Amino acid sequence: MKKNKPKYKQIIDAAVEVIAENGYHSSQVSKIAKKAGVADGTIYLYFKNKEDILVSLFQEKMGQFIEKIEHETNSRQTAEEKLFKLVETHFEQLSADHHLAIVTQxxxxxxxxxxxxxxxxVLKRYLNVMDMIIDEGVEEGLFRExxxxxxxxxxxxxxxxxxVTNWVMKDQRYNIVDQAKEVHSLIVHGLARSGQ
Amino acid sequence: MKKNKPKYKQIIDAAVEVIAENGYHSSQVSKIAKKAGVADGTIYLYFKNKEDILVSLFQEKMGQFIEKIEHETNSRQTAEEKLFKLVETHFEQLSADHHLAIVTQxxxxxxxxxxxxxxxxVLKRYLNVMDMIIDEGVEEGLFRExxxxxxxxxxxxxxxxxxVTNWVMKDQRYNIVDQAKEVHSLIVHGLARSGQ
Amino acid sequence: MKKNKPKYKQIIDAAVEVIAENGYHSSQVSKIAKKAGVADGTIYLYFKNKEDILVSLFQEKMGQFIEKIEHETNSRQTAEEKLFKLVETHFEQLSADHHLAIVTQxxxxxxxxxxxxxxxxVLKRYLNVMDMIIDEGVEEGLFRExxxxxxxxxxxxxxxxxxVTNWVMKDQRYNIVDQAKEVHSLIVHGLARSGQ
Amino acid sequence: MKKNKPKYKQIIDAAVEVIAENGYHSSQVSKIAKKAGVADGTIYLYFKNKEDILVSLFQEKMGQFIEKIEHETNSRQTAEEKLFKLVETHFEQLSADHHLAIVTQxxxxxxxxxxxxxxxxVLKRYLNVMDMIIDEGVEEGLFRExxxxxxxxxxxxxxxxxxVTNWVMKDQRYNIVDQAKEVHSLIVHGLARSGQ
DNA sequence: AATGAATGAGCGTTCATTCAT
DNA sequence: GATGAATGAACGCTCATTCAT
Known part of the structure; x- marks a missing residue:
């Protein structure tokens, strides 16, 4: 299994860095290889082609990303709490890895x-998490049927x-995790005054 | 003013068609020139470079797009009606021009x-329209302060x-204008049962 | 018609020189372009790809080669004379263009x-010339039926x-045209003593 | 002596198969190693480099090829019979090993x-066999001095x-051994009617 | 002796842009 | 203004060979 060999992750991490620093179109395979500390040809022992690096990168990183969100939402009781945790964990994780935020957004x-x-x-799995929370919310009588x-x-x-994209384009200059509460509120209650 | 010469619009319309039909990366300047019925070099009499074609395309098309939304929202009374009209007109316009929908989304x-x-x-102007509606909604006591x-x-x-992006990626197979009401409702009231 | 433009022939002649001097596998497109005095990209205005240069080269040069042989053999009366002229002209032409000899052989x-x-x-046409001479020789009663x-x-x-290949591999150090008579004789009479 | 170790022949036979099946340019060292059942690096314990595999292949196979022809021609009396046997054995051997025919031709x-x-x-030895037959033919008074x-x-x-090359390029669809007699006749008597 | 992971040099082709006419 | 022939920089990928184990 190539995915468990150290060079596999080494190359993916190098790709994230190189893309975040140079931009997608200036990220040549040779640049990624150099940053990973391997020869150009070594890349092709672990990845089919350049696109495969990017797909694998996304699978690897978003896989962890979604797992973490699954784990955090599962530890909460109500749909509302779960939804808040989803928003917060989404923001937290991208906050914690600036390079990854640039690359994905x-x-x-x-x-x-x-x-x-x-x-x-890859994102389908994330959408499934959302679906389950919505279903729970409806069952709890919290969300509209x-x-x-x-x-x-x-x-x-x-x-x-x-x-998140706006935050990244503003060079991540403010704390996006602080906005989780307000975003959660907008999603649950919309713009309207309570009772409207 | 070059923007008023016939070839200017001719080239932009050709660009929309070519990009919608061939995809961004297969849309060479020579292909756009051919579709527009001009020589490759002529493009450079009207646009600084390839990127300038795309920026101009977006300005031109989104300019009209936003003007239409401004006009439609102005003809409504309440913030809620205006917001609905914004959503509906947004969907209507992209529905009406399949090529443009593919290109922008x-x-x-x-x-x-x-x-x-x-x-x-270019989108700032659109965001301003939204801002004004929100302010009105707050003043009307409809939206939270x-x-x-x-x-x-x-x-x-x-x-x-x-x-819209999801609708385009699903090959525009369903009627997105039909969803304006529900989307508007989600924005105004969120997921929660009314009264929650 | 691209074949009549000066650069078409210019590139083909450069290709012959470059290949003769560097060998097939060291004849990069960029080297051919340089020798032809054009930019790399210009090659692709006249040829579909690298292989197309080589096919065209062969068609162009062997076309002339065969035409000359057709012309020379037509000006002779008997099949035996025609065959001799074929051999001689074959040798003469490759003798006259050392680079071409290296490239084709x-x-x-x-x-x-x-x-x-x-x-x-391309060589089919040459074989047709031979066929006609053989038929004539049979009709004349000169060759076996x-x-x-x-x-x-x-x-x-x-x-x-x-x-010819042996002569080229011996660096064309002897005069191959001198051998036309003997080669012709071998073809017509074989190894055997006359009368055997 | 490496040539007597089993892996030496194993690799050469693998090379013949791989080249015949995939063509010269698709016959990577790693493919030959796989077919031979050894590691890539092992190849280099028996051969200096890739070219050395091919040269050795040719020496090995053509050595046997020529030996067989030497043996068959030696068992005949006259130069004419020897020459016929040379032609026939040449054809027979390539007929008997389709892969080898493709590889050499x-x-x-x-x-x-x-x-x-x-x-x-390597072929010099074959040419020597021919020389000796020619000399004998001249001495016998059969061939011209x-x-x-x-x-x-x-x-x-x-x-x-x-x-043989034409026969291989026609996918070996006819029996080339059947043509030995006629080819021998062409070589000995040429095209001319007997007595001309 | 045998392995196989790692190396890194090398090249055909595209296409945005220019400029002489 | 309009043309379109010419330019040339840029890069993903392969594979023969090596060498630590």
Whole structure:
């Protein structure tokens, strides 16, 4: 299993750094190899081609990302708490790894449609977590029964993604974790005054 | 003013078509020139470089897009109605121009950070429209006073953008305008049961 | 018609020189471009890819080669004279262009099967010339009726080709045209004493 | 002596198979090693480099090839019979080993000038066999005295080689041994009617 | 002797941009 | 203004060979 060999992770971490620092289009394979401390050809012992580095990077990092969110939400009782924890953990994790934030929010979006579809595939698991929380919320009588699951997912993901992207484009100059409460509130209650 | 000469618009329209049909990375300047019926060199009499075509395209098309939304929202009375009209008009316009939807939601995202910042600049005007509606809503007593304007804008834009992108990636197979009401409701009331 | 533009021939002639001097495997496109006095990219305005340069080179040069042989043999009366003229003209032409001799006898043979089949296609015309001379010889009562046309062609071509290749591999140090008479004699009479 | 160790022959046989099946340019050292059932590095315990595999392959196989021809021609009395046996045995041996025929007639020709000169060196022994037969034929009064030995060798070898190459390129679809008689006749008597 | 992971030099091709006409 | 032929920089990937084990 190549994924357990040290060079596999070494190359992926180098790729994150190189892409964050140079931008997607200036991240040549040779640059990644150099940063990883291996020869160019070594890359191809662990990855099929350049795109495979990026897909693997996303799978590896987002896999951990989603697992952490699954774990944190599971440790909460109500759907509302779970949803808050989802928002907070989402922000916390990207806050904790500035390079990864740049790569996932800005650079990897420049990839072609093909790669983006593979990325979406990885995200399905995240959307499932959201679905389960929504279902729980409905069962608890907290959320409306009539909700269109897909639209809700898109609202939640779209809001989180846009929030993080803006924060990254503002060079991560403010603390995004501080906004978890307000974002959670917007998602749960919308703009309206309570009781409206 | 070059923007008023016929070839200027001719080239921009050709660019939209070529990019929608071939994808961002297969849209060479020579292909755009051919579709526009001009010589490659002529492009450079109207645009500084390739990126300038894309920025101009976005300015031109999004300018009209936002004007239409400004006009439609102005003709409504309450903030709630205005917000609904904003959502609906946003969806309607992209529904009406399939090529443009593909280009703005998928292809132009593959451009580099630099271009994306210019795109964001164009979108500022759209965000202003949202800001004004939010202010009105607060004044009307409809929306909470404590709302963080930036977060609200990000929530609204993120939700609309994610909704449209998903629709485009699903090959525009369902009617997105039909979802305006539900999306509007999610933005105004969130997930919670009314009264919660 | 690209074949009539000066750069087309310029590039082909450069290719012959470069290949003769550096060998097939050390003849990079950039080297050919430099020798031709054009930019690398210009090559691709006239040729589909590197292999297309080589195929075109062969077609161009062997086309002239065969035409000359057709012309020379046509100006003779008997099959025996025609055959002699074929041998002599074959030798003369390769003698007259040392670079071309190296390229056709040694370097182009290193190409892959695909290219070699295209080369064989060009040579069909040469084989037709031989066929006609053989037919004439039979009609004249000079050659045996029972000859297997294909074998005869292979004997003639194989003999000429091997003779020239040996001469090229010996660095063209002797005069191969001088051997036309003896080669012709071997083809017509074989090894046997007259009357045997 | 490495040549007597089992892995030496094992690797050479693997090389013949791999080259015949994949073509010269798709026959990587690693593929040959795999087919031979040894590690890549092991190849270099038995051969100096890749070219050395090919040269050794040719020496090994052509050595046997020529020995067989020497043996068969020695068992005949007259030069004419010996020459016939040479042609027939040449054809028979390549007929009997389809892989070897492909490798020697097509694939090994794609090697560079350097390798081809080493190949020619191996063939010298074959040319010597021809020389001796020619000399005998002259002494017997069967062949002309005035024959240029080198030209005759080239005629014989060129004819045989071209004949076999054509047969291989036609995917060995007909029986080439059947043509030995006619080819022998062409070599001995040429195209001319007997008595001309 | 045998292994196989690691190395790194080498090259065909594309395409945005220029500029002489 | 309009043309389009010409430019040339830039890069992912392969594979023969090495060498620590």
């Amino acid at each position: 800005l650079e990897l979006r420049q990839s072609n449609k093909d790669l983006r579809q593979k990325i979406n595939h 009539s909700l269109d699951r897909r639209l809700v997912r898109q609202m939640i993901f779209g809001t989180l993604d846009e929030t | 998928l292809e132009l995202r593959q451009s580099n950070k630099d271009l994306r910042q210019k795109i964001n600049h 404590s709302l963080d304007r930036r977060l609200v804008r990000q929530m609204i834009f993120g939700t609309l953008d994610e909704t | 040694l370097e182009l043979r290193q190409s892959n099967k695909d290219l070699r089949q295209k080369i064989n296609h 029972s000859l297997d046309r294909r074998l005869v062609r292979q004997m003639i071509f194989g003999t000429l080709d091997e003779t | 097509l694939e090994l020709r794609q090697s560079n000038k350097d390798l081809r000169q080493k190949i020619n060196h 005035s024959l240029d030995r080198r030209l005759v060798r080239q005629m014989i070898f060129g004819t045989l080689d071209e004949t």
